[in-house]
Amino acid sequence: MKREEVPYVVTVPGRAVAYEQVDIRPRVGGIVSEVVYTAGRPVKVGDLLFRIEDETYAAEVAADEAAVKSAEAQLSAKKAQVERYTRLEGTGVTRADVQTAEVEVAEAEATLGTARADLRLSRLNLERTEITSPIEGVPSVPNVSVGAVVTANQSDALTTVTRIDPIYVDVAESSARIGRVRASIDSGTLTMGEHLDLHLTLENGEAYDRVGEIVSPGVLVSTTTGTTDIRVRFPNPDRLIMPGQFLRVDAVLGTTEANLVPQGATSRTAEGLLTAFVARDGKAARVTLTTTGSYKNAWIVTDGIAVGDELIVDGLTNLLPGAEVTTVPVTISDDGVVSDALPATGEGASSPVAGPGAAGASATRSGR
Incomplete structure (x- = not known):
């Protein structure tokens, strides 16, 4: 094995959520x-x-329009009466008469205001x-x-009207892993990129061809699950993603140096631990791997395997710890296909290494 710079990818499950949804x-x-x-x-x-059906509401509008006109006429008459009483005050019209007329004007103005409000409401109901x-x-x-x-x-x-372009995907990320990522950044083992690229895998396993972005980073940790809710957004012009679908979000956080172990060379124990076999002193030894994600067909391994270890990638059927093995150098394609390595020739030739699928990891075929 040899360490190399690889993308630091975090994969989390998520569920699609409508961008907007309104019950009518x-x-x-x-x-x-x-x-x-x-x-x-x-x-x-x-x-x-x-x-x-709007007949009733149209009739209410007509009635309220008539009420407004009547109130306007009443107000006009009351104002004219005040003007007349004001001119005649002291010649048969008392000051009390003028004041009474002024009160009637105020009442007419209030009546007109109420009529106009009723008309606005009836017109609004008609529009509705x-x-x-x-x-x-x-x-x-x-x-x-x-x-x-x-x-x-x-x-x-x-x-119900639903807008799904763009569309949200809600994910729940472990606060513990968030802490590990921050520690990796602080220690310099993780170099953050200029942009945080988010990629999506659909329910059928196909990669979605649009790039997403975080719109709502989590700020609270659930006391029951230990996770924080994060919302991301993806363009969805073809409506391939529908609310409620379960999806997988891959976040490319940056780059890190790590060993890449082909996924086909690993297995999980009953407890869920990821393991692989390496050849040590001619015998198979099982190692437990610690990963931070995946890249192509390989796990990004930070612990459990060291530079120079011979990773067994083939002949794993019924292989047990301690079994004697004879190793043969192999290469691994991008698709994870194992084949014998070509003999090294020429000046400066080195020992065979795995192909791009294993991202340069030294790999061997067990020959028991």
């Missing part, structure tokens, strides 16, 4: 007269979704018979049909 409810009651939208077809802010989308997104199948009776602010939504 009526703000006035009545009978649904039309379902305007098509489920699954994107809508924009202000697009019409439902109509509620047309239910529009408050956000850009995709509406779900309607929960009501034409003829259904709805009430203002009812508990059941008429539909």
Whole structure:
């Protein structure tokens, strides 16, 4: 094995969450007269979704408009009376008469204000018979049909509009690992990059071709799980990611020096420990590995294997600790395929090493 500089990748599971999601409810009651939208077809802010029968609300607007005109006429008459009484004061009109007329003007002004407020409310209710989308997104199948009776602010939504481009992915990261990363940065073993690149693996195992970013770093640690919630955001123009999906987020934090151990050369114990076999003095020895993530087809190993160790990558079936082994140098492709190493020739030739899949680790084939 030999140490080399590799990306420091942290992998955490996550769940997709809608960027925005709104339950659509009526703000006035009545009978649904039309379902305007098509489920699954994107809508924009202000697009019409439902109509509620508006005859009653239109009649209320007309009545309130008439009330406003009547109040305006009453106010005009009261003001004219004050002007007339003011001119005639002392010639049959007393000061008390003038004051009474002034009070009637104030009352008429209040009546007009109330009428105008009622008109604004009735017009607002009339507008609310047309239910529009408050956000850009995709509406779900309607929960009501034409003829259904709805009430203002009812508990059941008429539909739900969801925006999924961009889309959030919520992950829960161990506070212990966050602490280890910070310690690695402080000690200089981890060199942070200029940008934090976030990559995504979909449910089907395919790599997502968009790069994400952190929008809400965690600031609290759960007392029950010991994790902190982090929210990341990814572009989702093709709507490949849907809310509720389980995904895997790979965060490239920077670079570090470590040994790379091919994943095919490792196994896990019943306790979940990651182990591998190395050849020591002609015998197989099992070692327990400490990793910080993965790179291509290899684990990034920080402890458990040392520079110069001969890692056994093939012939692992039924291999037990202490078994005698004869090692043969091999190479490993990017896809993890093991093949015999070519003989070293030429000046300065060195011992065979693994190919890119093992990122330069010395690897051997067990020949029991």
